[in-house]
Amino acid sequence: MDSHPRKDLPALEETLDFVRLAAGDYLEGLSESPVRTPEAETAAKSLGGPLPEDGDGALVAVTELAGAGRAGAIRSAGPRFFHFVVGGATPAGLGGDWLTSVLDQNVGLWAGSPFGAELETIALDWLKDLFELPSEWGGVLVTGATMANFVGLACARRWWALEHGVDVDDEGAHALRPVPVFSSGYIHASATKSLGMLGIGRKKTRIVSRDARGRLDLAALESGLASLGGAPAILIANAGEVNAGDFDPVPQMIDLASKHNAWVHVDGAFGLFSRLAPEARRLTDGIEGAHSVISDGHKWLNVPHDCGFAFVRDASLLPGVFGTSAAYYVGGGEAQPNFALLGPESSRRARALAVWSTLRAYGRNGYRAMVEGHLALARRLAAQVAEANDLELLADVTLNIVCFRYRPPGTAEAELDDLNRRLGQAVLEDGRIYFGTTSFEGKVAFRPAIVNFRTTEADIDLLINVVRELGAEAVATA
Ligand SMILES: *Cc1c(COP(=O)(O)O)cnc(C)c1O
Numbered sequence: 001m002d003s004h005p006r007k008d009l010p011a012l013e014e015t016l017d018f019v020r021l022a023a024g025d026y027l028e029g030l031s032e033s034p035v036r037t038p039e040a041e042t043a044a045k046s047l048g049g050p051l052p053e054d055g056d057g058a059l060v061a062v063t064e065l066a067g068a069g070r071a072g073a074i075r076s077a078g079p080r081f082f083h084f085v086v087g088g089a090t091p092a093g094l095g096g097d098w099l100t101s102v103l104d105q106n107v108g109l110w111a112g113s114p115f116g117a118e119l120e121t122i123a124l125d126w127l128k129d130l131f132e133l134p135s136e137w138g139g140v141l142v143t144g145a146t147m148a149n150f151v152g153l154a155c156a157r158r159w160w161a162l163e164h165g166v167d168v169d170d171e172g173a174h175a176l177r178p179v180p181v182f183s184s185g186y187i188h189a190s191a192t193k194s195l196g197m198l199g200i201g202r203k204k205t206r207i208v209s210r211d212a213r214g215r216l217d218l219a220a221l222e223s224g225l226a227s228l229g230g231a232p233a234i235l236i237a238n239a240g241e242v243n244a245g246d247f248d249p250v251p252q253m254i255d256l257a258s259k260h261n262a263w264v265h266v267d268g269a270f271g272l273f274s275r276l277a278p279e280a281r282r283l284t285d286g287i288e289g290a291h292s293v294i295s296d297g298h299k300w301l302n303v304p305h306d307c308g309f310a311f312v313r314d315a316s317l318l319p320g321v322f323g324t325s326a327a328y329y330v331g332g333g334e335a336q337p338n339f340a341l342l343g344p345e346s347s348r349r350a351r352a353l354a355v356w357s358t359l360r361a362y363g364r365n366g367y368r369a370m371v372e373g374h375l376a377l378a379r380r381l382a383a384q385v386a387e388a389n390d391l392e393l394l395a396d397v398t399l400n401i402v403c404f405r406y407r408p409p410g411t412a413e414a415e416l417d418d419l420n421r422r423l424g425q426a427v428l429e430d431g432r433i434y435f436g437t438t439s440f441e442g443k444v445a446f447r448p449a450i451v452n453f454r455t456t457e458a459d460i461d462l463l464i465n466v467v468r469e470l471g472a473e474a475v476a477t478a
Pocket residue numbers: 085143144145146147149188190191240241242267268269270296308
């Protein structure tokens with residue numbers, strides 16, 4: 001049977017109607033459903049089997065897909081997913097994202113989508129305004145903070161090489177001497193990965209930390225920079241690390257960098273949103289003195305995956321790194337930007353639609369209220385941990401991550417890691433709430449992160465209750 005997609009066009013409307021109803025159903029259940037369903041690891045298997053020789057059309061396909069997705073999807077878009085740092089999707093962000101697929105723009109070259117390119121410029125301007133970054137900085141939307149780190153560090157590498165008289169993007173990494181990169185123990189795995197992708201090396205960063213937590217040793221950083229005698233260097237400043245939401249001393253690092261000819265790259269994948277809360281503003285004072293600053297869209301902005309943004313003070317570095325030419329590439333320039341030549345991807349999804357939509361819908365004050373609300377929820381969680389005689393708060397709460405462990409009275413220190421590891425696993429299997437474990441100063445610890453616009457006090461209170469309930473069970477079965 002011939003199942004050419006064109007023959008399916010009459011089913012398009014019915015297919016979209018079906019998806020719309022399935023979406024309503026799923027999203028309505030998001031607040032009540034456990035984060036992890038019993039079929040989380042098996043639902044996709046029902047979609048396997050041999051490649052169909054003849055298809056059954058769109059309606060059958062999306063019906064099967066919606067059913068399996070509903071059965072198996074981790075409710076990471078819901079209010080009780082505290083694992084990693086994963087935002088939900090605001091109504092406007094989700095609507096914008098649906099339209100992204102409907103309009104299906106390719107925002108690579110201006111001629112391919114003037115609408116998408118113009119909207120990306122607007123969205124980037126709004127984001128700079130939201131974070132109070134200088135409006136003349138360059139920027140680009142990417143898939144997430146990993147690629148945003150890559151973009152910022154690629155610009156840093158270009159600058160560093162130019163300081164040595166080398167165009168590394170033309171000549172290649174072999175033309176480079178070892179690049180001095182400094183950071184604290186807070187450096188994110190994705191920045192390390194980016195340094196590997198850039199040929200600088202994953203193992204070459206000089207980690208200057210003063211304790212087991214990885215906190216920056218500012219004096220060691222200063223003497224490390226001074227030892228270069230004015231030769232250029234790259235600093236990675238971590239505005240929000242994943243264990244406890246702590247910050248490097250960003251203002252002091254920027255000060256040091258300006259004295260010692262260093263580029264400052266700020267990884268603010270979620271922490272950049274601290275700039276919206278007056279109480280947390282001081283953490284990134286002076287950030288306009290940095291050279292590249294990045295953040296994520298699918299975390300605290302609460303737009304659907306995937307979305308991140310990179311901002312670069314010297315906008316001319318972006319085409320220096322990512323520019324290329326082909327006979328059929330036309331246009332370009334500030335008025336008609338070719339984003340394919342300003343970032344790593346060539347064909348590009350119009351991520352600006354979801355960004356624009358959510359900022360249009362909720363504005364600066366909506367986001368400020370959400371971020372401040374999350375900080376209050378983190379303090380509530382920390383206070384409940386501090387009060388409970390079987391829980392131990394391991395770090396002060398800087399922002400939206402609370403680092404703690406289960407510690408029932410009378411349990412020997414030597415048993416706590418094993419107990420908390422088992423409890424962490426039990427939490428994931430239970431599925432009512434969801435968070436991950438980490439190693440904090442060598443101790444197995446929990447690190448729930450609060451970034452979802454749906455999360456309420458009741459969700460936080462449930463988190464505490466579930467941990468204590470499952471903790472008591474873990475002790476009983478030891
Ligand atoms: C999440 C995160 C990243 C990586 O972001 P992706 O969106 O997963 O690519 C980088 N840095 C920090 C601090 C993060 O929290």
